[in-house]
Amino acid sequence: MLSSPGIGSGLDVHSIIGQLMRVEQRPLAALATREAKQQAQLSAYGSLKGALSSLQSSAQALAKSTTFTGFRASLADGSLASVSAAAGAAAGRHEIEVLTLAQSQKIASAPFETSATALGSGTLTLTFGSYEDDGTFSPNPAETVRTISIGAEQSSVAGVRDAINAADAGVTASLVHDGSGYRLVIAADETGLSHAMRITVSDDDGDDTDNAGLSQLAYDASTGGTAHLTETVAARNATLTIDGIAISKAANTISDALEGVTLTLRKADPGNPTSLTIARDSASAQAAVEAFIKGFNELHQTLRNLSNYDATNQQASVLTGDSTLRAVQTQMRRLLGSEFPAEHGGFSLLTQIGIGFQKDGSLALDSSRFSASLAEAPEAVTALLTEQFAPGLNRLIDGMLQSDGLINSRMDGIQASIKTLDSQREAIGRRLEDTERRLRAQFAALDTMLASMSQTSNFLQQQLANLPKIGDK
Numbered sequence: 522m523l524s525s526p527g528i529g530s531g532l533d534v535h536s537i538i539g540q541l542m543r544v545e546q547r548p549l550a551a552l553a554t555r556e557a558k559q560q561a562q563l564s565a566y567g568s569l570k571g572a573l574s575s576l577q578s579s580a581q582a583l584a585k586s587t588t589f590t591g592f593r594a595s596l597a598d599g600s601l602a603s604v605s606a607a608a609g610a611a612a613g614r615h616e617i618e619v620l621t622l623a624q625s626q627k628i629a630s631a632p633f634e635t636s637a638t639a640l641g642s643g644t645l646t647l648t649f650g651s652y653e654d655d656g657t658f659s660p661n662p663a664e665t666v667r668t669i670s671i672g673a674e675q676s677s678v679a680g681v682r683d684a685i686n687a688a689d690a691g692v693t694a695s696l697v698h699d700g701s702g703y704r705l706v707i708a709a710d711e712t713g714l715s716h717a718m719r720i721t722v723s724d725d726d727g728d729d730t731d732n733a734g735l736s737q738l739a740y741d742a743s744t745g746g747t748a749h750l751t752e753t754v755a756a757r758n759a760t761l762t763i764d765g766i767a768i769s770k771a772a773n774t775i776s777d778a779l780e781g782v783t784l785t786l787r788k789a790d791p792g793n794p795t796s797l798t799i800a801r802d803s804a805s806a807q808a809a810v811e812a813f814i815k816g817f818n819e820l821h822q823t824l825r826n827l828s829n830y831d832a833t834n835q836q837a838s839v840l841t842g843d844s845t846l847r848a849v850q851t852q853m854r855r856l857l858g859s860e861f862p863a864e865h866g867g868f869s870l871l872t873q874i875g876i877g878f879q880k881d882g883s884l885a886l887d888s889s890r891f892s893a894s895l896a897e898a899p900e901a902v903t904a905l906l907t908e909q910f911a912p913g914l915n916r917l918i919d920g921m922l923q924s925d926g927l928i929n930s931r932m933d934g935i936q937a938s939i940k941t942l943d944s945q946r947e948a949i950g951r952r953l954e955d956t957e958r959r960l961r962a963q964f965a966a967l968d969t970m971l972a973s974m975s976q977t978s979n980f981l982q983q984q985l986a987n988l989p990k991i992g993d994k
Contacts (some may be wrong), residue, residue, distance in 0.1 A: 538960050552946050558839075559935050565827045565839040568934050569849070570922060572823040576816035577918040579809075584911035588809045589895070589903040591802040594782055598795035603785045606799050610781030618762045618794035619786055622774045623712035626756035628740050630749070632702025635681040640705075641735030644723040647690050651714045651756070656744030661715045667691060671735060673725075678705055682740070692718065705738070709756065713771025718757040719743075759786050762794070789984040803895050810876065810886055810906070817853075818883045824850055825882075845931045849921065856917055857884070861909035867901020868894065871910065874902055 535664045582588065592606035601619050633640070647667040650660040661665075667690035675684045678696065682705060685694040691710050696703045709716045719741050724733040730747045740750040768778050773786040782799065827840040828847075840846050857878070863869040871877065875890030895902050921927045 525791045526779040531808070538957065538964065542857060548949050552949070556939055559939050561576050561839045562843075563932060563935055566845075566928055566935075569820075569822055569827065569846070570928055572816075572820040573849075573918050573922055573928075576813070576820050577915060577922070579813040580911050580914040580918065581807050583813050584907050584915060585809075586903055586907045589899065589907065592781065592799055593649045593802040594797060594799045596795055597796050598790075598793075599932055601786070601788050601790055601795055603787065604797060605783050606802075607781050607783070610799050612800050614799070615779065615797040616762075616794045617784075617790070617797050619789045619862070620760040620762070620791050621757060621789050623759035623771060624754060624757045625664055625709040626717045626752065627708040627754035628718060628750040629697070629705055629707075629753050630705040630737060630751075632699060632704050633678045634702055637677050637695055638703075639676055640678050640723060640737065641682050641733075642671045642673050642676045642736040643725040645671065645685070645735070645738060646721045646723070647692065647720075648719045649691065649709070649711075649716050650719060652717055652742050658717075658741065658743040658746070660719075663692070664716075676735075678703055681705065681735075691716075706753070707738075707750070708754075711771070712756070712759075712981055714756050714758050715771055717742075719746075720750070761786070763797075793863060800898060801895065803892050806895055806902075807886075807888065807891060809954050810891065812877070813911075814884045816884055817857075820853070821883050834977035845927060848927060852917060852921075854878075856910075856913055859910075859913070861905060861913075864908060867898045868905045871905070874905065907917065923970055 544638055553910070562617045567928050587608065590608060592610040592612065594604040594606040594616065595609070596602060596604050601617070645668070646667065648658075648660050649664040650658050652658055667688065669685055669688040669690055671681055671684050673683060682694040682696055685707065686690060693708050693710060695706050696706070697706050698704075707718065707720075720738055720863055721741065722729050722736045724734045724736040727737075728734070729736050730739060732749045736747075737746045742748050742752065759769055759773050759775065760767070760769050761775075762768065763778055768775075770778070774783065775786070776783040778784065779797075779799075782797075828840050828843060829836055829838045831838075857871060857876075860869050868874055872892040876884060877887070877888035879885050891902075919926075923929070
């Protein structure tokens with residue numbers, strides 16, 4: 522195969538064939554241009570799908586009724602308690618006075634010389650309940666009786682502490698050095714009057730009530746009971762008044778006094794009531810609407826970027842004039858401008874609650890109008906957005922994004938076209954190989970023929986040169 526100037530002819534065969542093949546390869550360049558355009562379209566549709574998915578996420582949040590039915594609660598004096606409001610709360614103002622905080626009972630032993638001092642072995646039986654004004658003990662029916670075994674290897678003060686803590690009996694034991702020795706302190710894990718402790722002992726020394734051995738931990742503060750431990754902190758309920766009504770609760774977190782409101786008491790301040798205000802949480806509702814508007818405006822900008830035409834430079838965008846983009850734009854604008862059934866005698870248009878188009882086609886929220894609408898007719902605003910608009914938007918986007926939807930169908934068509942281009946490129950490649958082989962063969966034959974003709978010419982010239990010249994005779 523010739524790849525250099527002709528041996529016999531002197532022709533630059535390589536250059537000639539290269540120029541001819543560049544002409545033959547022009548269809549490949551056209552295919553590459555078409556494929557680049559279609560790949561750009563695929564990327565553009567991917568951007569469109571991303572913008573639609575983001576908008577759908579905000580639409581799903583907008584469809585949650587809790588976004589619009591929530592309440593917020595606040596105390597004028599936040600040092601007294603933290604407060605939150607949930608479903609079931611009602612807007613209003615209340616007066617709160619915190620009288621006492623709930624606390625758990627703590628009882629302590631007499632001091633021991635060291636933490637290794639022998640205390641004794643046996644069994645502790647722990648019962649939670651309340652000590653009544655008549656001197657009796659009433660067991661708490663919601664609590665089970667706990668039994669804690671103290672073995673011989675646990676008979677030291679520290680060992681008893683560890684055995685109590687390992688038993689998960691609803692109490693916590695610790696050692697406190699008060700200057701005179703180590704005192705074993707037992708604290709109830711739960712607060713409230715009904716979580717006071719009664720401890721009875723089965724002492725391995727045979728005497729369950731004397732102040733020796735394990736029975737030193739006996740505690741029964743009822744009339745006639747044995748109490749070798751000393752109460753250092755009394756069990757107490759949280760007490761407060763709400764609008765003058767006295768309330769007593771076992772814990773400092775109270776969620777069943779005002780419906781839908783949870784109070785966590787922090788500080789008692791008798792004689793200094795504070796105000797509790799419960800209002801509809803318009804901030805979370807507005808945030809959800811603003812998130813939707815942001816998602817729509819991002820989609821709107823994506824559509825503009827993909828379809829704009831630069832008249833100055835006469836340059837079209839990737840999807841200028843694309844029918845799929847126009848369909849997305851049209852369907853979105855139609856839904857946003859739709860008139861919905863007015864629920865609860867309220868609103869049927871988004872513009873009525875402050876959501877409307879601007880001159881450039883983007884959306885904007887009139888915050889004042891939205892807040893006023895939500896304050897005046899919360900059920901109507903909730904119904905319009907969560908029952909009418911948001912579900913409709915979600916269905917619309919679902920239809921666009923599903924596997925056989927508007928966008929994926931268009932992308933499938935483009936991908937099929939790219940595969941066709943690949944097949945065409947392969948066919949052209951094979952044809953070009955055949956063409957190059959044919960050209961090289963033809964030029965090889967031409968070179969051979971020209972070489973032969975050159976040899977013949979040279980021979981004839983030599984023969985003619987050897988002929989006698991006329992007139993030499």
